[in-house]
């Protein structure tokens with residue numbers, strides 16, 4: 254018995270790991286009256302995998318049996334692997350016991366399609382219901398919505414889950430046709446719009462009746478696989494921005510394709526496109542939080558994001574006419590667009606300049622990355638750079654350092670996250 | 675030169691502030707009782723803690739500071755690094771000297787920057803403790819987590835766990851500072867254990883105290899951790915940045931394996947003919 258749970262967990266965690274969304278933020282369930290768990294809207298990463306990804310939730314499949322045959326998936330019907338399934342009670346026990354030991358923030362449950370969509374969805378819902386009702390569990394629950402599941406089940410899922418997601422996986426109908434022939438866009442978008450309608454409805458009703466039960470309070474999300482199909486970044490970001498606007502999505506996750514099979518429909522690659530994935534995330538932040546539009550980041554001439562530099566720096570270099578900004582007078586909306594200044598620094602700048610005009614030293618203390626920002630701003634009319642550099646020189650100096658040290662290249666390319674902001 | 679000492683409590687430190695204002699003798703150095711002054715010509719003042727005086731200083735600060743900045747004053751005390759008392763004092767003086775409120779946003783002032791930086795550092799340590807401590811269940815149903823954080827963050831994390839684990843009794847014990855927080859399903863008390871089992875200092879509870887299923891759940895968590903890893907994406911530098919080695923002692927998933935990890939063979943890839951994507 255014990256052995257089987259260990260074995261099931263190995264297989265069903267291994268098969269779920271390619272779904273990259275693991276956020277537990279946005280869940281707000283107050284622990285009222287001595288239940289288990291409390292979520293305050295800020296996700297916690299309880300561990301990190303060896304590739305540096307956050308481990309926040311117990312992310313597993315209920316089963317890896319599947320009637321579909323999506324080429325990019327380890328659980329596809331034609332793959333010769335061992336198939337197992339958790340019982341509802343096993344998932345509940347694992348979740349509760351992991352949660353009590355402070356291993357996780359909650360559960361992210363997905364599944365292969367067992368028999369049919371509703372049969373599978375019904376079991377996912379049962380796990381969530383049990384956790385909420387029998388165990389008074391207030392931790393985070395993210396349920397994957399099985400494409401084709403009935404509206405009723407989705408509505409019930411939303412009563413217990415903090416977040417629902419429907420994965421689009423491939424950015425165009427054509428790619429879906431090639432790699433996941435049993436799926437189509439309509440089948441994916443229909444549950445997404447059901448969820449959206451419910452979200453909007455509940456929000457409206459909440460205004461009238463405070464007692465309206467919550468529906469997926471952390472909203473819905475989706476995932477796109479990057480690099481398994483030929484779409485460019487412009488297509489991907491246009492889709493993402495459309496999803497944010499039309500489906501009230503909280504997040505779009507980008508998953509660099511990890512090769513799982515030698516299928517001739519898929520590209521043969523030796524490493525997943527991690528840098529590209531990271532650039533897409535950076536662009537996504539700029540769309541959601543910095544007020545950029547898709548067309549400012551990618552356009553017909555430049556349909557791919559620059560892999561060498563982050564999208565904000567790339568935009569600033571293409572738009573030199575906007576700069577330099579005077580940091581003591583520029584609007585907040587423009588300050589956040591300066592490379593080397595993040596949202597927090599921008600807020601600090603706007604707050605601190607009420608007391609006294611800011612100097613370069615102040616900016617450094619506030620946390621502005623001067624070696625990037627200095628080409629784009631002045632402080633009290635003063636510039637740190639005596640010369641007007643052209644785009645190529647600035648790019649080179651930021652990437653390789655100012656002394657023309659080319660050894661910096663590898664460091665700066667591999668150290669992905671140093672360039673964010 | 676004035677050297678003030680106090681009993682080591684936060685109230686004591688606030689009393690020092692009160693007395694310094696009262697006497698108009700600004701401290702050049704503040705230390706805990708028993709510490710020696712830096713110079714031989716110092717005038718030594720030992721200030722006994724007085725709740726009422728401490729309270730007046732705290733309320734005075736509360737009137738002029740945002741909640742976050744007020745918390746940073748407390749965090750500066752819990753930071754415990756050499757010089758933290760003088761830093762706190764210099765900040766308090768700045769606050770009381772400033773006619774307007776909102777002085778905590780004047781980041782051009784070095785002491786404001788420093789206090790904000792400490793606040794951030796303490797927040798990070800608190801956040802990491804909330805993330806990385808692991809409870810182990812004993813036979814009598816108590817969930818125990820041994821810790822020894824770099825800074826004194828236990829008072830900052832108690833509220834989080836009190837809300838989260840309202841239906842289970844727990845004990846979080848700071849081995850380095852020899853005190854803990856114990857929740858008995860009703861309230862949290864500060865406790866001190868006379869004879870601490872040696873293994874507790876190393877982050878492990880003696881096995882004979884543990885409930886029967888505890889090793890199984892620890893093993894299940896290790897199995898889970900091993901299987902969510904994607905070897906193709908390995909990035910040790912990033913891993914270490916998020917999870918610095920000094921926290922590993924708490925982490926069940928970083929403890930030795932009972933059974934070696936067995937990867938699942940679910941990929942069918944040809945060997946040796948990889949081509950790089952353009």
Ligand code: SF4
Pocket residue numbers: 319320321322323326327328329330364365366433
């Ligand atoms: S339906 Fe889901 S689990 Fe099944 S093969 Fe497709 S992606 Fe994999």
